[in-house]
Amino acid sequence: xxxxxxxxxxxxxxxxxxxxxxxxxxxxxxIDANKVERLNQGFVPIFEPGxxxxxxxxxxxxxIKFTTDAAAAVRHGEIQMIAVGTPPGxxxxxxxxxxxxxxxxxxxxxxxxxxxxxxxxxxxxxxxKVKARIAETLKKRGRDDLSFDVASNPEFLKEGSAVAxxxxxxxIIVGTSSEATEAVMRExxxxxxxxxxxxxxxxxxxxxxxxxxxxxxxxxKISFMNEMANLAEQLGADIEEVRKGIGSDPRIGYHFxxxxxxxxxxxxxxDVRALIKTAEGVxxxxxxxxxxxxxxxxxxxxLFDKVHRYFKGSLKGKTFALWGLAFKPNTDDMRxxxxxxxxxxxxxxxxxxxxxxxxxxxxxxxxxxxRDDLLLCGTKEAALRxxxxxLIATEWxxxxxxxxxxxxxxxxxxxIFDGRNLYDPKVVARHGIEYxxxxxxxx
Ligand code: NAD
Numbered sequence: 001x002x003x004x005x006x007x008x009x010x011x012x013x014x015x016x017x018x019x020x021x022x023x024x025x026x027x028x029x030x031i032d033a034n035k036v037e038r039l040n041q042g043f044v045p046i047f048e049p050g051x052x053x054x055x056x057x058x059x060x061x062x063x064i065k066f067t068t069d070a071a072a073a074v075r076h077g078e079i080q081m082i083a084v085g086t087p088p089g090x091x092x093x094x095x096x097x098x099x100x101x102x103x104x105x106x107x108x109x110x111x112x113x114x115x116x117x118x119x120x121x122x123x124x125x126x127x128x129k130v131k132a133r134i135a136e137t138l139k140k141r142g143r144d145d146l147s148f149d150v151a152s153n154p155e156f157l158k159e160g161s162a163v164a165x166x167x168x169x170x171x172i173i174v175g176t177s178s179e180a181t182e183a184v185m186r187e188x189x190x191x192x193x194x195x196x197x198x199x200x201x202x203x204x205x206x207x208x209x210x211x212x213x214x215x216x217x218x219x220x221k222i223s224f225m226n227e228m229a230n231l232a233e234q235l236g237a238d239i240e241e242v243r244k245g246i247g248s249d250p251r252i253g254y255h256f257x258x259x260x261x262x263x264x265x266x267x268x269x270x271d272v273r274a275l276i277k278t279a280e281g282v283x284x285x286x287x288x289x290x291x292x293x294x295x296x297x298x299x300x301x302x303l304f305d306k307v308h309r310y311f312k313g314s315l316k317g318k319t320f321a322l323w324g325l326a327f328k329p330n331t332d333d334m335r336x337x338x339x340x341x342x343x344x345x346x347x348x349x350x351x352x353x354x355x356x357x358x359x360x361x362x363x364x365x366x367x368x369x370x371r372d373d374l375l376l377c378g379t380k381e382a383a384l385r386x387x388x389x390x391l392i393a394t395e396w397x398x399x400x401x402x403x404x405x406x407x408x409x410x411x412x413x414x415x416i417f418d419g420r421n422l423y424d425p426k427v428v429a430r431h432g433i434e435y436x437x438x439x440x441x442x443x
Pocket of ligand 1: 006007008009010011012029030031032035083084085086098101102119120121122155156157158159266267
């Protein structure tokens, strides 16, 4: 099938590459000319396991193309997929300006029947707005003879395993009331829907809402567990034991019950906020979601508070090694990353940070530029040298089994503040290192 994808970000690029891999002809269009040019030169702008080779191979085979030429891109696809960003507006609601700009482009450029598919995470009712914007634009052109339909098809990939998630989706949600559109969507996704039925077809509004409900449920699990962890500390219980104890109940399960520094990234924080705003719009008080967000905001300061207390409030002139900048492992994404809140609090207190992340160093440089109180180190060992403590903000696999003896030698003060509970407190203590983590009693 011929497919056009608007927005070459985490969602657009990964979906485009995966759909090209199974044989569809995909044209990706973005307003970022630099990104398009680099992709055409074979440079993949984001880190996702398996993505680079997938993009290169499909590009070389001519199944995926990158362009800024929206008119040509619209002409190409019978399906027009919208995967542009929906960042939070000033009041926290989802800003739809990019989505509606794409709708206008489609209305301006289309010459044949199109099926427009909303992949971006958008508030309930957005597909109707997209439909109205396309219809208005067609009318202005005097081409309201052209027919089109708008379906919702929210994306559930996880950064860090985005390619694998798109190759083997748990579910494919399609919001449409049109049998013809459903048939086209079934054909598009048939290669991913072979073993058992994964496509769940529903009305458009329910599909739009499903995405928010899913992310808010996951955010709630995280905030719940962080609340339990903070309470466990006060009660002298070990949250890691509690986690195993509750996870063994299949009604609870082990997924997404890790205590830590709170959720970050480009989705959970903005989607929780956006749903609170949506609820306000219909005069519904989303009490639980407000608490989830509040707990998360507080949680991002928990590690800094521990460090601050430990050094009795005097952090000026101190140097901290920081392992992990990305909001989670296997990505270079630092949007709303807990590490940022931590670093910024340390800087405000007059401390210097020696940071290392396996993938997010360039991103960190791009965000913060050159500063005297940030040293980006080439290895995790280099970040430790002479530091007053080691702080851990992301649970990268390569941090899980360090040489504690070398770590102790490198640090000026043998103390670890671990925001991800990577180590057994008894093991760390055996190496003569003081260890502070989340929801556990220091050994
Ligand atoms: P992103 O910021 O990585 O990429 C968005 C891209 O859209 C950018 O390259 C931008 O230049 C481009 N763009 C903006 N306006 C455009 C226009 N008019 N025409 C063409 N391109 C345009 O965003 P993302 O992380 O891929 O997220 C996209 C959407 O998918 C969001 O709604 C997000 O909430 C949702 N989503 C994201 C994830 C994730 O893990 N990142 C997962 C599921 C859903």
